[in-house]
Structures are given as structure tokens and as C-alpha cells.
Amino acid sequence: MTRETNQAYFFVAPAFTLVTLLALVPLIAVVWMSLRRVMPVFGIDRWASFANFAHLFSDSRFWSSLETTLYFAVVAVTLEIALGLGIALLLHRSFRGRGLARTAVLIPWALPTVVAARMWEWIYNPDFGIMNYLLQKLSLTSGPVSWLGDPFWAIHAAILADAWKTTPFAALILLAGLAAIPPDLARAARVDGAGSFRVFFEITLPLLRPALVVTALFRFLDSFRVFDAIYVLTGGGPANTTETLAVYIYKVVFQTLRFGYGSAIAVTMFLLAGAASVLIVGLAGRGAFGVREG
Amino acid sequence: MTFRRLGWTAALLAALGFLLAPPAWQLITSLKPQEELGSLPPLLPEQPTLAQYRSVFEGRPFGRYVVNSAIVATLTMTLAIAFGAPAAYALARLPLRGSGFLLFGFLVVAMFPPIAIVSPLYLGIRAVGLRDTWWALVAADTTFALPLTIWILSTFFREIPRDLIRAARVDGATVGQAFFFVALPAAAPGIAAAAILAFVFAWNEFLFALIFTSSPAAQTVPVGIALFPGLNEMPWGEIAAASLMASAPVLLLILVFQRRIVQGLTAGAVKE
Amino acid sequence: MARVSLAGVEKRYRKSLAVRRLDLEVRDREFLTLLGPSGCGKSTVLNIVAGLETPTTGRVFIGDRDVTELPPQDRDVSMVFQSYALYPHKSVFENIAFSLKLRRVATEEIDRRVRDVAARLGVEALLARRPGELSGGQRQRVALGRALVRKPTVFLLDEPLSNLDAQLRTDTRAEIKRLHAEFATTTLYVTHDQVEAMTLSDRIAVMKDGELQQVGTPEEIYRSPANRFVAGFVGNPGMNFVAGRVKEGSVHLPGMRLRLPEIPFSGDVLVGIRPEDIELAVDGPKDGAFGEVYAVELLGADALVVLTWAGTRVTARGPSSFRAAPGERIGIRFSRERVLLFNPTTGGRVS
Numbered sequence: 001m002t003r004e005t006n007q008a009y010f011f012v013a014p015a016f017t018l019v020t021l022l023a024l025v026p027l028i029a030v031v032w033m034s035l036r037r038v039m040p041v042f043g044i045d046r047w048a049s050f051a052n053f054a055h056l057f058s059d060s061r062f063w064s065s066l067e068t069t070l071y072f073a074v075v076a077v078t079l080e081i082a083l084g085l086g087i088a089l090l091l092h093r094s095f096r097g098r099g100l101a102r103t104a105v106l107i108p109w110a111l112p113t114v115v116a117a118r119m120w121e122w123i124y125n126p127d128f129g130i131m132n133y134l135l136q137k138l139s140l141t142s143g144p145v146s147w148l149g150d151p152f153w154a155i156h157a158a159i160l161a162d163a164w165k166t167t168p169f170a171a172l173i174l175l176a177g178l179a180a181i182p183p184d185l186a187r188a189a190r191v192d193g194a195g196s197f198r199v200f201f202e203i204t205l206p207l208l209r210p211a212l213v214v215t216a217l218f219r220f221l222d223s224f225r226v227f228d229a230i231y232v233l234t235g236g237g238p239a240n241t242t243e244t245l246a247v248y249i250y251k252v253v254f255q256t257l258r259f260g261y262g263s264a265i266a267v268t269m270f271l272l273a274g275a276a277s278v279l280i281v282g283l284a285g286r287g288a289f290g291v292r293e294g
Numbered sequence: 295m296t297f298r299r300l301g302w303t304a305a306l307l308a309a310l311g312f313l314l315a316p317p318a319w320q321l322i323t324s325l326k327p328q329e330e331l332g333s334l335p336p337l338l339p340e341q342p343t344l345a346q347y348r349s350v351f352e353g354r355p356f357g358r359y360v361v362n363s364a365i366v367a368t369l370t371m372t373l374a375i376a377f378g379a380p381a382a383y384a385l386a387r388l389p390l391r392g393s394g395f396l397l398f399g400f401l402v403v404a405m406f407p408p409i410a411i412v413s414p415l416y417l418g419i420r421a422v423g424l425r426d427t428w429w430a431l432v433a434a435d436t437t438f439a440l441p442l443t444i445w446i447l448s449t450f451f452r453e454i455p456r457d458l459i460r461a462a463r464v465d466g467a468t469v470g471q472a473f474f475f476v477a478l479p480a481a482a483p484g485i486a487a488a489a490i491l492a493f494v495f496a497w498n499e500f501l502f503a504l505i506f507t508s509s510p511a512a513q514t515v516p517v518g519i520a521l522f523p524g525l526n527e528m529p530w531g532e533i534a535a536a537s538l539m540a541s542a543p544v545l546l547l548i549l550v551f552q553r554r555i556v557q558g559l560t561a562g563a564v565k566e
Numbered sequence: 567m568a569r570v571s572l573a574g575v576e577k578r579y580r581k582s583l584a585v586r587r588l589d590l591e592v593r594d595r596e597f598l599t600l601l602g603p604s605g606c607g608k609s610t611v612l613n614i615v616a617g618l619e620t621p622t623t624g625r626v627f628i629g630d631r632d633v634t635e636l637p638p639q640d641r642d643v644s645m646v647f648q649s650y651a652l653y654p655h656k657s658v659f660e661n662i663a664f665s666l667k668l669r670r671v672a673t674e675e676i677d678r679r680v681r682d683v684a685a686r687l688g689v690e691a692l693l694a695r696r697p698g699e700l701s702g703g704q705r706q707r708v709a710l711g712r713a714l715v716r717k718p719t720v721f722l723l724d725e726p727l728s729n730l731d732a733q734l735r736t737d738t739r740a741e742i743k744r745l746h747a748e749f750a751t752t753t754l755y756v757t758h759d760q761v762e763a764m765t766l767s768d769r770i771a772v773m774k775d776g777e778l779q780q781v782g783t784p785e786e787i788y789r790s791p792a793n794r795f796v797a798g799f800v801g802n803p804g805m806n807f808v809a810g811r812v813k814e815g816s817v818h819l820p821g822m823r824l825r826l827p828e829i830p831f832s833g834d835v836l837v838g839i840r841p842e843d844i845e846l847a848v849d850g851p852k853d854g855a856f857g858e859v860y861a862v863e864l865l866g867a868d869a870l871v872v873l874t875w876a877g878t879r880v881t882a883r884g885p886s887s888f889r890a891a892p893g894e895r896i897g898i899r900f901s902r903e904r905v906l907l908f909n910p911t912t913g914g915r916v917s
Binding site: 169253 | 302305306309310312313314316317319320323331332333337376377378380381383384385388389390391396399400402403405406407408409410411412413414415417418433434436437438440444469470473494497498500501505515516517519520522530533534537540541544545547548549552553555556559560
């Protein structure tokens with residue numbers, strides 16, 4: 001048995017080495033740097049203990065980017081789950097062309113983020129964008145709205161663009177969750193006297209809980225770390241209104257060249273993400289992972 | 295009864311419309327000549343042209359970007375499977391102490407904001423002189439594609455009946471031979487799914503490509519698109535055309551492999 | 567309590583016809599079993615009665631009400647599913663109470679009725695548990711409880727015993743019979759197991775490939791099957807079929823001639839005889855029909871003797887003391903009244 005265990009280590013070795021080298025080591029380096037003052041351009045690299053973290057507390061830009069990030073994540077995830085659940089329910093029924101529909105649903109997911117961002121940027125264009133054109137045609141707005149330039153609208157425009165791209169992922173996970181529910185349960189409920197609404201709320205939704213938790217968790221973690229879409233769409237937004245934590249870190253590190261402080265923000269971000277995950281899984285409650293059937 | 299059916303169909307069409315309208319609009323935009331871009335109406339091009347597509351390549355090494363992307367994505371896909379499959383198999387079927395610890399480790403890697411570790415990675419890559427090369431991207435992309443790859447593959451490996459492996463061992467195969475000749479073929483659908491997902495991930499990857507490359511020697515398509523803004527205006531028509539060309543390979547993949555992709559994405563996410 | 571009538575019911579899917587023109591009536595308080603092999607359409611018929619599927623043509627009546635367009639919740643039927651379909655996230659109590667809760671029954675009454683039914687089925691100790699914590703037999707009884715608590719007009723059961731092991735199956739079978747005697751609800755039962763059908767039913771409806779073959783009491787099905795399929799499906803071990811010839815008013819088989827009254831034709835015929843109706847003569851007259859022993863299976867209470875005869879293998883029931891070596895020649899005789907004749911091409915019975 002031990003010989004097999006040793007052989008097993010060989011199996012894992014390549015992946016383990018690569019991940020250690022390119023992920024774990026940088027990760028440790030980040031934690032290391034967060035405790036130092038590092039500015040390679042000026043050749044500065046000295047111990048600073050928790051000075052960076054102390055600075056974090058008084059950095060109003062940090063707090064506002066945190067607030068932006070949380071707002072973004074919560075709204076985006078809610079939107080994605082709602083839309084994703086709707087699409088999953090639609091795709092759950094069997095109909096002709098279902099495969100084609102699924103392919104269509106995958107398209108937003110398949111596009112590179114940059115491509116999707118530029119696409120939405122064009123749609124949001126205040127002068128030539130189709131969004132303003134349609135809204136004015138439908139008399140919903142009186143004049144052109146600068147979606148990405150307006151401090152209020154920018155974050156919501158970004159949320160829509162991001163949700164559009166990631167809803168397919170949520171839809172697929174939830175679809176798999178729906179498929180795992182034995183169809184006899186819905187039938188039994190209908191014979192028992194439940195109409196479609198009751199069946200959905202009393203049977204489908206409770207049994208979908210594990211899938212919903214998984215979706216919420218993954219999507220929250222991804223939204224919390226969002227960078228690509230925001231960077232390309234708004235670069236941090238009109239007056240930093242769309243500046244999420246990731247974008248802030250990028251600016252701190254690559255524009256003001258403060259590697260140490262940037263790392264400190266990153267470590268904080270990671271800890272916050274971990275705490276939020278625990279919260280989400282905890283809120284979902286016991287029985288969220290695996291309810292055996294009768 | 296038919297009223298309900300109509301409702302469902304309407305909802306489905308609305309959902310599909312929401313998802314497909316933006317890229318469709320991008321397609322229409324890409325076919326408009328420069329003069330028609332600034333005016334709405336009309337929605338559809340009066341003189342559809344491929345001029346935008348041609349000008350994408352003018353003064354811009356777009357073709358080179360595509361080549362770079364293709365190479366990086368293919369290499370990433372290959373390495374992700376080459377490294378990930380054995381690891382996933384070991385985690386799923388071999389007696390491995392600390393497998394929980396390893397899985398947790400992979401999960402942590404997946405949770406850390408890439409933007410954060412980009413800085414030490416950048417410093418490291420610059421130090422070994424791999425800046426602006428394919429290998430820097432391949433290494434980074436593979437590393438971050440591995441958690442998902444291993445997750446998917448281990449689920450598929452776990453579904454292979456233990457007796458199949460045992461039969462091979464009794465027949466005289468070593469652990470490695472059992473893995474290569476029995477387990478791998480049996481998990482072929484999962485491998486296809488994981489490979490496709492790794493390719494898509496590498497092709498679409500932006501952050502590392504942006505930071506680790508500085509010239510057309512290694513810049514990939516997403517970076518190319520982000521670099522489009524010229525000195526004055528944004529060439530929206532060209533951007534649209536470039537966007538579609540950038541997405542073509544991936545779109546083709548999902549058209550052909552839709553089922554596999556769905557399999558891979560949902561594997562292990564929901565316990566049956 | 568009322569009768570269930572299916573008039574001209576047909577169910578067609580995109581590529582296949584699941585149920586052919588079906589006219590069937592389940593009488594008030596009757597226990598009728600739909601018996602047939604997998605895929606014969608019996609479950610589809612049950613789903614149509616429940617309202618889970620609508621027939622392509624035809625009407626369904628419960629009592630005098632035309633329920634064809636009604637959804638399941640308005641039909642006042644209850645159903646036990648093959649997979650039990652217990653709600654895994656609800657407790658046993660909540661599972662049984664669900665239908666009453668939907669009908670806005672008062673809480674105290676729900677409590678009383680659920681506990682009542684649970685006690686009757688012996689599961690009152692399990693009321694707080696979840697289905698995942700129960701054994702197969704316990705889940706089955708909870709499923710029965712859920713269906714019974716409503717005192718419905720019609721009681722539908724879809725192969726409820728097929729997931730139980732042999733001993734539990736026999737016990738639960740007896741329990742179902744007792745419950746029917748006690749509650750006297752009109753019951754429609756679906757199964758592929760002919761033992762269940764024979765023991766539980768007032769009448770049996772045999773189906774094959776979506777088509778009704780015969781409806782009758784167990785006795786009628788057994789003794790007077792309408793065709794070769796019904797004859798061969800019911801009875802264990804199954805009826806034997808041998809090719810024979812009718813000439814001049816008697817049936818000719820290798821080594822045997824049977825004089826049978828009123829044979830209206832002559833030609834090839836398929837002779838059916840049940841194993842228990844074959845007499846074996848170890849040392850009898852050395853003329854007549856002889857079979858060669860293929861195998862002897864001792865069952866304890868009696869023995870099954872498989873013989874090669876007339877170009878085919880024939881099974882007969884013999885006494886528990888029967889001993890013979892393979893290859894031995896044994897005399898065969900039929901109880902004449904038990905012989906059934908079938909048309910070899912259509913399978914219909916001729917006499």
C-alpha cells in the first residue's frame with residue numbers, strides 16, 4: 001500500500017509543482033510584500049510590519065472601492081441567479097431544438113471578456129449606441145444618457161454587462177440541479193393536489209438549494225474579484241464610481257508602483273472573500289449539501 | 295393548455311433574445327461601412343461591406359495576435375490535461391495522504407484574486423527573462439486552469455467502476471498502465487470537456503496577457519482588442535469586426551461541442 | 567368510491583402508439599390489476615387516470631364525472647409510485663400531511679388523521695424522521711400512508727412492490743389486500759408480476775404492446791385465457807406450447823391423439839397445457855407419448871421435470887419424490903379437459 005501511495009505522489013507531482021511555483025509562491029510573496037514597503041522602481045524594499053494595513057483603515061479610497069465591490073457583487077449575483085434560474089427552468093423542459101438553444105445560451109459565456117466589454121461599450125455609446133436609440137424610440141428617455149460616463153449609471157451598466165456574460169454559467173449549474181430532482185416528486189405533489197406554483201415553491205426550490213448555494217458561492221467569488229470587464233469598460237469609472245477592489249489594486253501597483261501597499265489590499269481582499277464564503281455557506285444552512293431522497 | 299405553451303415559448307424567445315441581441319448587433323455593426331456607423335437609423339447596413347474586417351489588419355499585426363492566441367491556447371490545453379489528468383486520477387482513485395489538503399490548496403488558488411499575485415509573478419517572470427514570450431502565458435494560464443481541470447476530471451474518474459481498474463491490475467498492469475490504458479479512455483468524455491474548457495479559458499484570458507507581454511511577439515487577441523483605441527476616435531466598426539474574428543474559434547468550439555462543455559461545467563457542481 | 571371508465575382511450579407519442587383504443591371499466595370498490603410486461607402501456611394508462619398525462623383521444627370518467635381535462639389535483643385520486651416519490655426534505659409526518667395541508671384541512675384534524683394512518687401502517691414511531699433515514703419497507707409504508715390519509719375516490723398503485731426484497735414483498739402484499747378489504751376503495755393496480763395480480767385482484771386486465779388482451783377474474787384469466795400471450799404470461803412455471811395437427815376431429819401430437827369435441831376446423835394448431843395438468847408415468851404402458859428427461863428441479867414441495875418431447879421442451883410438475891436421470895424416457899398424459907388450443911398464427915384461442 002505504501003508503494004502505491006508513493007506512486008500516487010508522482011501522479012500529482014507535475015501539477016503540484018506548477019501550481020506551487022506559479023501560484024503558491026507568488027501568494028506567499030504577496031503576503032510577504034504586504035508586510036514590507038516595496039517599490040522596485042526606486043529600489044525600496046524594507047520591513048514595514050503592519051503599516052500597510054494600518055494605512056488601509058484610513059484610506060477612504062479603499063473603503064469606497066470595497067463598497068463598490070460589494071454592491072457590484074451582491075446586485076450582480078442576485079441578477080444572475082434570477083435570470084439563470086429562469087433560463088434553467090425554460091431549458092429544463094424538453095422541446096425540439098433544445099440543443100440549439102443551449103448552444104445559444106453558451107455564447108455570452110464563450111466570448112472573451114474584452115470582446116464582451118467592448119461590445120457593451122458600443123451599445124452604451126451615448127451618441128451612436130443602440131441603447132440610447134431604442135430607449136428614445138420607445139420614449140423612455142428624453143435625451144441621450146451617458147451610461148458609462150454618468151456617476152450613477154456607470155456601475156449599473158457594468159453590472160448588466162457582467163451579468164449578461166455570466167448568466168449562462170449560473171443557468172447551466174441550476175439546470176443540472178433541476179435535472180437531479182426525480183420527476184416523480186413533482187408528479188406525486190400534483191396528485192396530492194398541488195398546482196404549479198406550489199410544486200415550484202414547496203418541492204423544486206427546496207431541492208434546488210444545493211445548486212443555488214454552489215452557484216451563489218462561485219458567482220460571488222468571481223464578482224468580488226472582477227477586473228477585466230471594469231477595466232475595459234470604464235477603467236474605474238467616472239470619478240472612481242466603478243472602481244472595484246481589483247481595479248484599485250491594479251492602479252496602486254502598476255500606476256503608483258507601491259507593490260507593498262497593493263499586496264496588503266490583496267491580502268485583505270482575500271480574507272474578506274473567505275469570510276464571505278463562510279457566511280454564504282453558513283446562511284444556506286444545514287442540509288444544503290446533499291439531501292438524500294426517499 | 296396551449297396558452298401555457300405559448301407563454302413558455304414567449305419567455306424562451308425573450309431570454310434568447312436578451313442573450314443573442316448584443317452579439318448580433320456587433321455583427322451588424324461590423325458589416326457597416328465607415329460612413330454608416332455614426333447614424334442610427336437605419337439599423338441595418340444599406341451597403342454591407344467587409345471593409346471593416348480588412349482594415350482590422352491595416353497597420354496592426356492582428357494576424358500575429360491570432361497566431362499567438364492559438365499557440366498559447368493549444369499549449370495550455372495540452373499541459374493542463376497532461377498535468378491535470380494524473381493529478382485528478384490520483385485524487386480520485388489512488389490512496390493519497392493529504393488529498394484533502396491538496397484539494398483545499400487548489401481551491402485557495404482558485405479563490406485568490408489574480409490581480410494580486412500578478413505583481414510577484416510579473417517580477418518573477420521578468421527575472422527569468424521570460425517576459426513577452428509564449429511560455430510565460432502558457433505557464434500562468436495552465437496554473438490557473440488546473441483547479442477547474444482537476445475538479446472536472448476527478449469527478450469523471452470517480453465514476454469509473456473500481457472493478458475495471460482492479461481487473462486491469464489483476465491482468466498484470468501497473469498503476470501507471472492501468473491509468474493510461476484503462477482509466478484515460480474510460481474518462482475520454484471528461485477529458486474532452488476539460489480540454490475544451492482549458493482552451494476557452496486560455497484563449498479568452500486577458501490579465502496575464504496584458505501584463506506579461508509588451509509587443510506583438512507574444513500579445514494575444516484579447517490584448518489586441520483592448521489596444522485598439524487609436525489616437526483620436528474609437529474605430530467601432532473595426533472593433534466589431536475584430537471582436538467577431540477574436541470570438542470565432544471559441545464560438546465554433548461551442549457549436550460543435552456544446553454537450554461536452556455543459557457536461558464539464560456542471561460535473562461535480564451538483565451531486566447526483 | 568366510484569367506478570373508473572376509460573372510453574376509447576388512445577395515447578400517441580411523437581413516434582409511437584403507447585396505448586391502443588382502450589375501453590375499460592373498473593367497478594365501484596373493485597381491485598383491478600393492469601398486468602403486462604414492461605413497455606406494454608400499463609403505466610401510461612395509470613398516468614392517464616391520474617391526470618398526469620392526457621389521452622390523445624378518448625375520455626376518462628371517474629364516477630359520472632368526465633375528468634379527461636381535469637388536472638390531477640382536481641380528480642381526488644391518490645397514487646403510490648414505484649419509486650415512492652417521498653419528499654426528501656420533509657419529515658414523514660409532513661409527507662403524509664402534505665395533501666391535507668393543500669386542501670386546507672384544520673391542523674388538529676391533520677394531526678389526528680396522520681397519526682391514525684401512521685398507526686395503522688405501523689410507522690407512528692417514524693413520524694419525525696426524514697425519508698432518507700428509512701429502510702425500503704418503511705418508505706413503502708409511508709408512501710401507502712400518504713395515499714390513504716386522504717380517503718380518495720380512486721386509489722392508484724404503480725408497481726409498489728417491485729423495489730422490495732422477496733420476504734417484504736409477500737408481507738406487504740398481504741397488507742395491501744387487508745387494506746383493500748378494510749377501506750374498500752376502488753383500486754387500480756399496475757404490475758408485471760402475475761403472482762401479485764392473481765392474489766390481489768378482483769379482476770385482471772392483461773395488456774401487451776398497448777393493447778388490452780383480456781379482462782376477467784383471476785380464475786378466468788388462468789383457466790380460459792383469450793390468447794397464447796395471456797396463457798403464457800400467467801402461471802409459474804408457464805404453460806407449455808406444442809405444435810400439433812387437427813385431423814378428423816382429434817388433435818394429433820407425437821405419440822398422442824386427443825379426441826376433443828367441437829373442433830370446427832382442421833390444420834395446424836398450437837396445443838397448450840399447464841405443467842400441473844401433465845401426468846407423468848414412470849412405469850406405465852410403453853406406448854403413447856414419451857418424453858426424454860432433460861432436467862429435474864427439486865423444489866421441496868414438489869418437483870419440476872423438464873422433458874424433451876415433440877421437438878420442444880416441456881415442463882411438468884411431479885411429486886416431490888420424483889427421481890429420474892437425464893435421458894430417461896417418461897410417459898406423458900394430458901388431462902383432457904385442461905388442454906387449450908390456439909391458432910398458431912394469430913395466437914387466439916380456438917377452444
